[in-house]
Amino acid sequence: MKIELRNVGVRFLSGVQATRGVDLTVGAGEFVAIVGPSGCGKSTVLNAIASLIPESEAVVEGDIYLDGTDRRKLSSRELNLGYVFQRDCLLPWRTIGQNVATGLEIRGVPAAKQKARIAELLEMTGLTEFADHFPYQVSGGMRQRVALIRTLAYSPDVILMDEPFGALDAHTRMVLHAELIRIWERTHNTIMFVTHDLAEAITLAQRVIVFSRRPGCIRAEHPIDIPYPRDPFQVRGTEEFSLLETRIWQTLRGEFDTTLAKGRVP
Amino acid sequence: MSLATPTTAAASAEGFAMERSRARRSDGRMRLLRNRLLAIAVLLLAWEAAGGGFGERFAFVNTIVVAPPSLALRELIDYALSGLLLSDIQSTFSAAFLGLALGFAGGAVMGIIFGYWKAFAETFEPIVFALNSLPRVAIAPLLLMWLGLGLASKVAVSFFSVFFVVFFNAYMGTRAVDPDLVRAVTAIGATKFQVTRMVVMPSVASWIFAAMRTAISYALTSTITAEFVGSTAGLGYRLQVAAGLLDTKRVFAILLVLMVLGGLLLEINKLVENWVLRWRPKSQLQS
Numbered sequence: 247m248k249i250e251l252r253n254v255g256v257r258f259l260s261g262v263q264a265t266r267g268v269d270l271t272v273g274a275g276e277f278v279a280i281v282g283p284s285g286c287g288k289s290t291v292l293n294a295i296a297s298l299i300p301e302s303e304a305v306v307e308g309d310i311y312l313d314g315t316d317r318r319k320l321s322s323r324e325l326n327l328g329y330v331f332q333r334d335c336l337l338p339w340r341t342i343g344q345n346v347a348t349g350l351e352i353r354g355v356p357a358a359k360q361k362a363r364i365a366e367l368l369e370m371t372g373l374t375e376f377a378d379h380f381p382y383q384v385s386g387g388m389r390q391r392v393a394l395i396r397t398l399a400y401s402p403d404v405i406l407m408d409e410p411f412g413a414l415d416a417h418t419r420m421v422l423h424a425e426l427i428r429i430w431e432r433t434h435n436t437i438m439f440v441t442h443d444l445a446e447a448i449t450l451a452q453r454v455i456v457f458s459r460r461p462g463c464i465r466a467e468h469p470i471d472i473p474y475p476r477d478p479f480q481v482r483g484t485e486e487f488s489l490l491e492t493r494i495w496q497t498l499r500g501e502f503d504t505t506l507a508k509g510r511v512p
Numbered sequence: 513m514s515l516a517t518p519t520t521a522a523a524s525a526e527g528f529a530m531e532r533s534r535a536r537r538s539d540g541r542m543r544l545l546r547n548r549l550l551a552i553a554v555l556l557l558a559w560e561a562a563g564g565g566f567g568e569r570f571a572f573v574n575t576i577v578v579a580p581p582s583l584a585l586r587e588l589i590d591y592a593l594s595g596l597l598l599s600d601i602q603s604t605f606s607a608a609f610l611g612l613a614l615g616f617a618g619g620a621v622m623g624i625i626f627g628y629w630k631a632f633a634e635t636f637e638p639i640v641f642a643l644n645s646l647p648r649v650a651i652a653p654l655l656l657m658w659l660g661l662g663l664a665s666k667v668a669v670s671f672f673s674v675f676f677v678v679f680f681n682a683y684m685g686t687r688a689v690d691p692d693l694v695r696a697v698t699a700i701g702a703t704k705f706q707v708t709r710m711v712v713m714p715s716v717a718s719w720i721f722a723a724m725r726t727a728i729s730y731a732l733t734s735t736i737t738a739e740f741v742g743s744t745a746g747l748g749y750r751l752q753v754a755a756g757l758l759d760t761k762r763v764f765a766i767l768l769v770l771m772v773l774g775g776l777l778l779e780i781n782k783l784v785e786n787w788v789l790r791w792r793p794k795s796q797l798q799s
Contacts, residue, residue, distance in 0.1 A: 296699050323701045335696035339714040339791040348710070349700045380791040400700070 282457025611670020619678030627686020685719025
């Protein structure tokens with residue numbers, strides 16, 4: 247599914263302008279990462295796409311089209327998108343298997359079909375033996391993996407990811423990077439991945455979008471020409487990677503510097 | 513074990529160690545059980561002696577005030593054989609349970625309505641808070657006046673004491689639903705109704721269950737109290753009459769019944785709660 251943002255801004259009723267004038271097109275099957283300083287409104291953009299911003303809290307300006315259809319004309323079911331948050335957001339009273347089934351259950355998929363799909367996904371991520379465990383009984387890395395396959399289970403057209411691996415240790419994160427790349431190469435979902443970690447963005451995405459500080463807008467765009475299949479453990483050591491990192495950091499650094507300077511000077 | 517290879521030898525050594533530690537643990541449990549029984553036996557014997565069960569020589573309290581356990585037990589058997597015990601238990605516990613069930617359902621529904629409907633909650637909050645600040649049993653005489661000496665008044669008193677406990681937990685539970693979970697399930701495509709079923713209900717249920725233990729004790733306490741105030745049957749009534757006649761052995765017999773049945777109920781509740789809330793991490797405080 248293609249996502250088009252036209253002059254999108256989000257203004258909170260408290261007076262804060264989170265983002266302003268965002269123009270962005272993400273092609274069907276494209277993997278895009280958005281980086282920017284914290285509080286720049288990159289998550290807010292995802293929330294706007296997912297229609298998760300209540301009218302009682304903020305005004306969404308501009309237009310968002312999904313495959314050419316205005317977002318406002320689509321119900322959340324028709325949107326058929328997946329959203330992975332920084333917190334795993336698993337339902338604690340459901341077992342791992344039941345959590346993975348959530349989206350299928352919501353869509354009224356027959357139980358037998360659910361079962362087969364869940365088994366397949368658990369198998370793919372090595373979680374089969376934990377199907378009957380409750381979330382508190384497994385590690386943070388496993389929980390985030392469950393959150394990911396819960397989203398994949400109902401084959402969403404778009405997957406929005408908001409710093410999904412931010413709370414994990416470096417090693418687990420790399421393992422999940424490898425898994426995400428592998429999955430994306432197979433399914434080719436459209437993915438928008440928000441992070442503040444530049445290396446993570448370069449490792450994963452085909453294109454990195456740099457956001458300015460608040461009110462966030464697009465400062466720069468960098469294509470990442472590293473070919474897939476990428477191995478996150480290898481990619482980071484390459485010269486190509488360091489060059490990209492340096493180049494993107496040039497545009498990103500300005501946003502951090504001014505934020506810090508502003509903080510220091512009263 | 514002539515065929516034991518090094519690995520199986522190691523495995524069986526490990527098995528022995530595990531066996532031994534299990535045995536040690538069960539030793540510890542047996543010792544605890546023995547100590548507990550001993551403590552109870554000492555207490556009962558002292559009580560028996562004090563009540564004159566071993567002759568007047570050892571009795572150091574007025575036997576009218578403290579009946580020895582042996583007499584209380586004999587009294588309990590007589591009480592049971594007469595058929596009165598069963599009918600008393602029946603009338604007390606049916607009142608307590610009816611009140612518990614109604615108070616539970618009413619409190620849960622009202623609490624959830626309050627949690628969902630802000631304008632409603634804000635309007636009725638002062639009334640509910642005022643009623644809640646009333647000591648529950650203080651309205652027993654009024655309810656007796658209105659509903660008579662029978663079952664209805666006991667049920668009403670039990671209902672009122674249970675209602676508020678459950679109500680406040682359901683209310684708080686509805687408001688404490690994790691907004692991130694609601695957002696996540698909404699993003700997956702859930703309708704409002706599905707969010708309620710998948711997120712709000714289980715979350716509130718855990719809060720309500722936390723109130724169950726208190727609710728059970730409240731239901732029993734208030735029913736017994738209501739029976740003190742005015743009644744023609746029930747354990748509370750029988751207790752009141754026996755105390756009035758200085759019939760201590762009967763008083764002790766009834767107290768024993770209440771203790772055993774109350775304890776049993778709380779134990780059952782604990783089992784149910786542990787099963788229903790099995791998704792929760794085990795408390796670090798209770799080890």
